[in-house]
Amino acid sequence: xxxxxxxxxxxxxxxxxxxxxxxxxxxxxxxxxxxxxxxxxxxxxxxxxxxxxxxxxxxxxxxxxxxxxxxxxxxxxxxxxxxxxxxxxxxxxxxxxxxxxxxxxxxxxxxxxxxxxxxxxxxxxxxxxxxxxxxxxxxxxxxxxxxxxxxxxxxxxxxxxxxxxxxxxxxxxxxxxxxxxxxxxxxxxxxxxxxxxxxxxxxxxxxxxxxxxxxxxxxxxxxxxxxxxxxxxxxxxxxxxxxxxxxxxxxxxxxxxxxxxxxxxxxxxxxxxxxxxxxxxxxxxxxxxxxxxxxxxxxxxx
Amino acid sequence: xxxxxxxxxxxxxxxxxxxxxxxxxxxxxxxxxxxxxxxxxxxxxxxxxxxxxxxxxxxxxxxxxxxxxxxxxxxxxxxxxxxxxxxxxxxxxxxxxxxxxxxxxxxxxxxxxxxxxxxxxxxxxxxxxxxxxxxxxxxxxxxxxxxxxxxxxxxxxxxxxxxxxxxxxxxxxxxxxxxxxxxxxxxxxxxxxxxxxxxxxxxxxxxxxxxxxxxxxxxxxxxxxxxxxxxxxxxxxxxxxxxxxxxxxxxxxxxxxxxxxxxxxxxxxxxxxxxxxxxxxxxxxxxxxxxxxxxxxxxxxxxxxxxxxxxxxxxxxxxxxxxxxxxxxxxxxxxxxxxxxxxxxxxxxxxxxxxxxxxxxxxxxxxxxxxxxxxxxxxxxxxxxxxxxxxxxxxxxxxxxxxxxxxxxxxxxxxxxxxxxxxxxxxxxxxxxxxxxxxxxxxxxxxxxxxxxxxxxxxxxxxxxxxx
Numbered sequence: 001x002x003x004x005x006x007x008x009x010x011x012x013x014x015x016x017x018x019x020x021x022x023x024x025x026x027x028x029x030x031x032x033x034x035x036x037x038x039x040x041x042x043x044x045x046x047x048x049x050x051x052x053x054x055x056x057x058x059x060x061x062x063x064x065x066x067x068x069x070x071x072x073x074x075x076x077x078x079x080x081x082x083x084x085x086x087x088x089x090x091x092x093x094x095x096x097x098x099x100x101x102x103x104x105x106x107x108x109x110x111x112x113x114x115x116x117x118x119x120x121x122x123x124x125x126x127x128x129x130x131x132x133x134x135x136x137x138x139x140x141x142x143x144x145x146x147x148x149x150x151x152x153x154x155x156x157x158x159x160x161x162x163x164x165x166x167x168x169x170x171x172x173x174x175x176x177x178x179x180x181x182x183x184x185x186x187x188x189x190x191x192x193x194x195x196x197x198x199x200x201x202x203x204x205x206x207x208x209x210x211x212x213x214x215x216x217x218x219x220x221x222x223x224x225x226x227x228x229x230x231x232x233x234x235x236x237x238x239x240x241x242x243x244x245x246x247x248x249x250x251x252x253x254x255x256x257x258x259x260x261x262x263x264x265x266x267x268x269x270x271x272x273x274x275x276x277x278x279x280x281x282x283x284x285x286x287x288x289x290x291x292x293x294x295x296x297x298x299x300x301x302x
Numbered sequence: 303x304x305x306x307x308x309x310x311x312x313x314x315x316x317x318x319x320x321x322x323x324x325x326x327x328x329x330x331x332x333x334x335x336x337x338x339x340x341x342x343x344x345x346x347x348x349x350x351x352x353x354x355x356x357x358x359x360x361x362x363x364x365x366x367x368x369x370x371x372x373x374x375x376x377x378x379x380x381x382x383x384x385x386x387x388x389x390x391x392x393x394x395x396x397x398x399x400x401x402x403x404x405x406x407x408x409x410x411x412x413x414x415x416x417x418x419x420x421x422x423x424x425x426x427x428x429x430x431x432x433x434x435x436x437x438x439x440x441x442x443x444x445x446x447x448x449x450x451x452x453x454x455x456x457x458x459x460x461x462x463x464x465x466x467x468x469x470x471x472x473x474x475x476x477x478x479x480x481x482x483x484x485x486x487x488x489x490x491x492x493x494x495x496x497x498x499x500x501x502x503x504x505x506x507x508x509x510x511x512x513x514x515x516x517x518x519x520x521x522x523x524x525x526x527x528x529x530x531x532x533x534x535x536x537x538x539x540x541x542x543x544x545x546x547x548x549x550x551x552x553x554x555x556x557x558x559x560x561x562x563x564x565x566x567x568x569x570x571x572x573x574x575x576x577x578x579x580x581x582x583x584x585x586x587x588x589x590x591x592x593x594x595x596x597x598x599x600x601x602x603x604x605x606x607x608x609x610x611x612x613x614x615x616x617x618x619x620x621x622x623x624x625x626x627x628x629x630x631x632x633x634x635x636x637x638x639x640x641x642x643x644x645x646x647x648x649x650x651x652x653x654x655x656x657x658x659x660x661x662x663x664x665x666x667x668x669x670x671x672x673x674x675x676x677x678x679x680x681x682x683x684x685x686x687x688x689x690x691x692x693x694x695x696x697x698x699x700x701x702x703x704x705x706x707x708x709x710x711x712x713x714x715x716x717x718x719x720x721x722x723x724x725x726x727x728x729x730x731x732x733x734x735x736x737x738x739x740x741x742x743x744x745x746x747x748x749x750x751x752x753x754x755x756x757x758x759x760x761x762x763x764x765x766x767x768x769x770x
Contacts, residue, residue, distance in 0.1 A: 050769035051413065052441035054420045138537055138593040139529075140602045157593035160537035160744070246538050250737050250746075266409045267723075267730055268416070268769040 044274040051268035064275040074276060076251065077259040078283065080166070084241075084255060085234035087170040088177075092230050093223065096178050100185035101211060114186065121179035129243035132172040133159070136244075159245050162252035169241055169253060176240070177233070181226045188222030189215070224295045228288060235284050256280045370667055371425035372402040373418075375411040379620035383685045387678040391671055398667060408728040415655065419443045424655035426668045432469045432480060432649040433719040433726035439472040440563060440723065440770040445654040447476040451665060455673040463690045465716050466649040478651035479672050481679065482687035484616050485647035485712040486545040488635065490523075492628045494610035498522035510635040513580060520589040523610025531589035532611030533603040536743055539596025540736025541728065543581075545646035546613060547739040549634055550577035552717045555641030559735070560760060564722020565768070567760045574753035578742040580637060585743055592744040604629070616709065619686035631705040633712035647716035648727055649690060688713040723768045734759040 045064055048057040068074050103113035120128070135142045136158035147155035158168040192215055200210045238257040241247065247254030247262075256276065264273030376384045381404060388402055403425070405411040412434060418424045420443075430438065438444050452458065457479060459467055466480035488510075495501050500519055502508050510516045520531025535542040551559075556573030560566060584590040591609075594600040601618055603609040605625035612622070613634065622629055634645045652672045657663035675682075679694035683703060688710050689695045701707050725731040735756055742752035 048767055048769075052416055052420075052437070052443070052770050133595070133597055137595045137597070137599045137602075139591055139595070139608065140599055140606070141595070157537060159595075160593035162746075244538075246540075248538055248540065248737065248740075249744075250741055262730065265413045266728070267766075269766070270769075 041274040041278055044271050045278055047271050048269075049271035049274070051265065051270050057271060060271060064272050065279075067272065068275045068279060073251075073259060074256075074279075077254050077256045078280075080253060081235055081237065081255045081257075081280075084166060084170065084237055084253075085231055087166065088173050088234045088237075089227065089230045091170075091174050092178055092181055093227055095174065096181035096226070097185050097216075097219070097223070099178070099182050100189055101215070103182075104186065104189045114183075117182045118179035120176045123176065125176075125239040126243060128172060128176045129240050132168075132240075133244055136168055160249050162249050165245050165249055165253045169244055172244070173237075173240060181230065184222055184226050185219065188219045192218050220299075228291055231287060231291065232284060235280075235287065366399070367661075367664070368397055369399045369401060370427065370664065370671055372400060372427045372671065373405065373411075373415060373425040374402065374429040375405055375407040376429070377404060377407065380617065380685050383681050386681050387675055390678045390681075391674040394674065395670065398671075400671070416441070416443060419655040422658040424657060426654065426657070426662075426664055427671055428653055428655050430478065430651055430653050431727040432466060432478060432651050433721075433729075435470065435478050435651065435653070436472050436563065436721040437723050437726060437770060438653070439475075439477050443656055444477045445656050445663065447479065447654070449476070451669060452476075452479075454666070455669045457669070457673055457676065461692050463688075463692060463695060463713060465713065466651070466690045469649065469718055470651055478653045479676070480649045480651040480690040481675060482682060482690050483647050483649045483713040483716050484687045485645045485709070485716055486549055486613065486634055487616050487631055487645070487709045487712055488633065489604060489612040489614065489618070489622055489629055489631050491604060491607065491610050492630050494523050494526050494607065497526045498610065505630075507630070507632055511637070511639075512635075513583075513637050516635045516637060517583065517587060517589055520584075520611055521587070524589055527608055527610055529608040530591050530603060531609065532584070532613065533594050533600040533609040534584075534590060534613040535594055535596035535600040536591075536740050537593050537595045537599065539600075540734075540740060541732045542596060542600075542614065542736070543739040543743060544732045544736035545615070546581060547574075547577055547735065548646040548717065548719070549644060550580055550637055552644035552646075553636065553638040553641055559720045559731075559756075560722050560725070560764060563768075564720070564724055564731075565764055567757060567764050569753075569757050569760060571750075571753040571757055574756055575749045576638075578739060578752045579749035581739060581743045582745065582749055585745060616686035616688070616706075619706065629705070631709045633709050633715070643715040644717045645712050645715050646719075647713065648718060649716075650687065722763075723770050724763050724766070730763060731760070734763065 044056065046060060046062075048060045048064075049055075050057050099113075099117055103110060103117065106113060123131075138144065138157050138160055141158070143158055144155040156164045159165050196214060196218070197210060200214050205213065236257060237255050238261070241253050241255055242258060242261075245253045247258045257280070260273045260277045260280070263269045263276065372388070374381075374384055384402075384404075388400060392398075392400055405414055412430075415424070415428055415430070416438075435444070449459075462480060463483060466483050470476055470478040470480050490507060492501070492505065495507060496505075498519070500508050500522060508519075510519050517531075522531075524531035534546060551570075551573055554573040554576055556570040556577070557568065559569045561568045585592040591603070594603060598621070600612060600614065601621050604612040605622060605627055607627070612618075616631070619631070633643075636643050652675060654663065654665075654668055676691045676694075679689040679691040680697065680699055683689045683694065683700055683706055686706060688706075689700065694700055695710065700710075719725050719727070719729070720731065722729075722731055738747070738752050738755045738759065741747040741755075742749050747755065
């Protein structure tokens with residue numbers, strides 16, 4: 001304040017409150033819809049809270065945590081969730097990079113490829129699920145007919161066979177969500193300066209070498225972003241699985257979020273469901289932190 | 303701040319504060335703007351007609367005395383019929399402002415109903431499945447119904463089908479008014495059955511009772527279709543698999559699966575294994591496909607003539623009818639004779655969620671609405687449900703309703719889901735038992751292992767702390 005004596009001191013009420021005032025609407029929503037429920041979930045996790053009774057219910061101490069950690073279904077759904085994350089993240093990062101590199105090389109008609117790859121992303125999950133349920137349907141679906149015409153005698157039940165269900169859902173998810181990563185990579189590609197390309201070309205690097213040794217390393221930050229966003233999104237999978245298989249067959253595709261939904265809303269055991277959701281929160285936080293730590297170390301070494 | 307335009311001289315110089323800077327929006331102005339926006343929004347809401355209900359939800363004010371809120375989970379064909387039944391009521395009761403809300407079937411619906419009732423703002427009348435009533439009563443969410451009140455509106459026990467009426471009572475106290483029974487039945491294509499030589503002189507299906515007779519009939523149909531004999535949903539449809547298992551298990555005299563509202567497991571594993579073994583026979587002998595989609599796939603097989611029979615609930619009658627093929631229906635065959643005839647069933651019923659005050663409940667208006675719904679049972683029956691209201695069930699119109707009247711007898715063998723806090727329509731019990739049954743049905747698990755698994759999983763459920 002002492003340095004601004006020449007000017008009138010910025011002490012008018014309008015100035016002092018402008019920043020916080022503009023933050024206020026968002027801060028309110030944040031408190032009411034994010035911090036509030038989170039606090040409630042933490043508290044409910046220590047009680048036998050029930051959907052069918054008002055109030056928090058009996059104090060349960062750590063017994064919900066003990067029950068969840070000893071519940072084989074919790075570990076199984078967590079395993080399913082992680083498996084889905086691995087199955088989707090790898091193709092969603094690699095394929096979207098490949099598609100972005102290809103689409104970027106088109107000068108004429110580039111808009112078409114951008115549109116074509118991004119288009120599925122605007123569809124709601126319900127539409128995508130319905131579409132793929134028609135494709136995967138047993139006896140009458142497209143995928144089985146195609147497999148039969150390709151010479152497969154008895155095509156698998158795509159959504160009814162525990163060995164295939166998760167893969168089938170993955171294929172649908174990749175088709176549906178690849179557009180988002182694709183757009184991020186396209187944006188990243190536009191930040192690679194032309195001079196770098198030209199310099200590499202002058203030095204005698206072929207197109208493949210330029211992609212491998214110049215472009216891809218320069219997209220490092222984009223890749224970090226895409227991967228982290230994808231991992232978090234995949235760990236939170238719920239809707240397409242809920243609609244396409246309902247977690248079946250035999251629970252083989254049931255993700256952690258569905259366990260939370262089922263125990264909380266179907267069985268009404270809110271305390272237990274809160275505990276599961278907090279543990280899942282910890283897992284997501286842990287995975288993200290580990291990933292960031294690894295990336296930071298890699299960046300430092302470079 | 304440095305490049306800001308110097309403020310114009312203030313007309314009223316203040317000795318302490320510098321004059322207000324022009325570009326910063328004053329708080330008062332922002333507030334006024336917000337208020338104006340809010341007022342516009344509120345007016346828009348009021349104009350849209352839902353203002354008072356929304357406002358009532360926020361302020362907690364009592365609903366208007368002539369309003370009747372009714373919640374139901376019916377969409378599609380059932381939803382259309384329910385709307386027609388409401389119109390009948392509206393025409394006859396012009397002074398009542400009936401507001402109905404339709405929610406997605408299943409658990410989302412029950413969650414909303416539970417939370418609204420706990421929050422002291424339930425609808426006056428709501429639809430529920432009878433299999434859910436014991437849990438709702440145990441949680442204290444339903445009002446008792448007194449015979450004197452009901453009789454005032456012409457609702458008396460002797461005018462109801464005995465089974466759903468019995469099931470509407472919990473420990474002898476009535477909590478629901480049943481409107482139908484919807485059993486698990488057998489659909490069949492008459493053209494395919496005729497070619498397979500399965501029809502008698504009157505065009506009715508020949509006797510299918512007994513474990514071998516049923517499979518033989520399906521095998522004959524398979525020769526006609528060239529694909530499958532019958533079909534049943536097995537992919538993403540644990541409930542349908544549960545219904546077949548539950549029908550067979552009860553025909554074997556297996557009794558209940560759990561007792562004490564789900565706190566004790568009493569499953570007869572020998573009967574369960576036998577029921578599962580029969581389900582496995584259907585796929586092992588290749589008369590029924592092991593994988594048929596629950597989202598219409600099993601029905602499509604019947605509709606496209608790739609199967610002659612379909613085992614499903616009566617509520618699919620409109621889905622089959624829309625395919626415009628020749629079909630008829632009958633009760634699920636009596637496969638086993640160890641116990642009286644049984645088939646899995648449930649009923650829709652009307653309940654009065656517990657209101658915070660008698661004024662909010664508006665008992666007589668609610669009961670008048672229920673009576674009107676019962677009188678419109680013929681509309682409801684067209685959707686496949688067997689009316690629980692005897693004046694309709696015994697009426698000439700219903701007896702002439704085809705194929706709906708052909709399976710009405712199934713309601714006499716109706717067995718409801720086991721009463722447990724984790725049981726009922728769309729419940730965890732249906733899921734775990736249905737999953738185990740599907741696993742045997744597709745051949746992944748043996749019948750004895752499947753029966754053991756049912757007992758093990760039920761024991762895990764029974765050991766959980768009950769939320770009621």
